[in-house]
Amino acid sequence: xxxxxxxxYNQESLKWHEIQYEFLRINTSCEFDHxxxxxxxxxxxxxxxxxLVDAREQHVFGIGKxxxxxxxxxxxxxxxxxxxxxxxxxxxxxYRLKKVMDENLCSAACxxxxxxxxxFFHPCVVFFDRKALPMDIGLKPIENLLGHKCDEVAVDPxxxxxxxxxxxxxxxxxxxxxxxxxMFYHHGFGSRDFNCRSVHVNNYYPDVTHPDSLTRSLFxxxxxxxxxxxxxxxx
Numbered sequence: 001x002x003x004x005x006x007x008x009y010n011q012e013s014l015k016w017h018e019i020q021y022e023f024l025r026i027n028t029s030c031e032f033d034h035x036x037x038x039x040x041x042x043x044x045x046x047x048x049x050x051x052l053v054d055a056r057e058q059h060v061f062g063i064g065k066x067x068x069x070x071x072x073x074x075x076x077x078x079x080x081x082x083x084x085x086x087x088x089x090x091x092x093x094x095y096r097l098k099k100v101m102d103e104n105l106c107s108a109a110c111x112x113x114x115x116x117x118x119x120f121f122h123p124c125v126v127f128f129d130r131k132a133l134p135m136d137i138g139l140k141p142i143e144n145l146l147g148h149k150c151d152e153v154a155v156d157p158x159x160x161x162x163x164x165x166x167x168x169x170x171x172x173x174x175x176x177x178x179x180x181x182x183m184f185y186h187h188g189f190g191s192r193d194f195n196c197r198s199v200h201v202n203n204y205y206p207d208v209t210h211p212d213s214l215t216r217s218l219f220x221x222x223x224x225x226x227x228x229x230x231x232x233x234x235x
Contacts, residue, residue, distance in 0.1 A: 003032040003094060004076040006066030008048070008059050010039045013084035016187075017045075019222055023087035023185075030094050032080075035069065037062040056153050060138050063123065067135055081137070083124040085187035089226055089234055093183050097127055101162050107132040109162040110155050111180045117144040117198045121155035124186040125164060132159045146202045169231030175199070176211035177218070179229050187211075187218065 005024060009017065021034055038045035039058055050061045063081060070079040078098070090096065101109055108128035110121040120142050128135055140154040155161075164180040171177070175196050176188040188196075194211060198204040218225045227233045 001030040001077050001094065001098065002075060003028070003030060003078045003080055004066070004070050004073070005032050005034045005080045005082065006037070006063075006069070007034075007082045007084050008037050008039075008062030008066070009042075009045065009084045010055070010058070014038075014042065015219075016084045019219070020082065020084065020087045023089060023222075027088045027091050028094055029092045032094075033076075035066065037065050056139060056151075060153055063137050067137070071133060078127065078129050079135075081123060081126040083186060085189075086124045087185055088183060089179070089185045089230075090183045097162075097181075097183065101127075101129075104162055105160055106162040107159040108135070108155075108157045109164055109181075110157065111164040111166075111178075111184075111186070113166070113175070113178070114145070115166050115178065115198070116175050116196055117146055117148075117202060117204060119143065119145060120152070121157060121161060121163075123153055123155050124188075125180060125184045126155055128157070128159075132157060134158070144197055144202070146204070148197055148201050150197070168229050170229050172214060172229075173211050174205045174208055177214045177229060179226070182230060185226055185229075187215065 036045045037048045039048050048062050050058055052058050052061055066081055070076055097109055110126045113122050123137050136156040139151050142152045142154055143149045166178050167182045168179045178186050199208050223234055
């Protein structure tokens with residue numbers, strides 16, 4: 001197994017590059033290449049030649065470049081697409097996830113964020129093999145659990161997909177700093193302002209606080225912070 005790991009960054013998310021790569025390095029057991037597409041100029045990152053202004057459309061454009069590379073370069077058996085503020089937190093996550101996917105006859109795995117009232121697969125983490133191609137990730141009309149309709153970047157996999165659900169033992173925030181399947185961390189709002197439907201549209205969490213303090217806690221000691229969320233020490 002060889003994995004193409006792809007992420008799309010903007011200027012706001014550059015601070016996540018080091019921590020994302022470090023957690024990939026220590027937790028991925030098979031061979032992988034980590035490619036980052038960047039809206040701008042930055043040493044070591046691939047510049048995205050994109051005239052789109054809308055941040056979501058820019059993100060979809062970058063994801064399309066990751067998919068294009070995976071489809072063309074047959075040396076990779078699997079692809080992992082990550083938001084800039086998402087990364088694996090379990091040792092040998094790749095073999096464990098492939099095993100449960102195979103056992104359940106799934107060609108892809110992806111979170112569904114019920115905690116945000118979502119009903120769709122969210123592209124913060126998308127792991128899939130070649131049987132899942134073509135993988136459809138783009139702006140889609142969605143309707144959440146309370147009937148709110150909007151366009152959102154979503155995964156429409158067209159194949160049986162293993163759901164990665166939130167498994168925090170401790171949740172300091174209902175949406176941010178989420179652990180999925182005890183395997184991936186997604187900070188949320190790592191490259192944009194704090195604005196989410198469950199809080200700002202449906203008022204499902206009326207007294208929720210701004211997650212800035214969580215960012216500071218994570219960056220000051222990532223392993224300690226994530227261990228607290230999981231209720232167990234991570235190596």
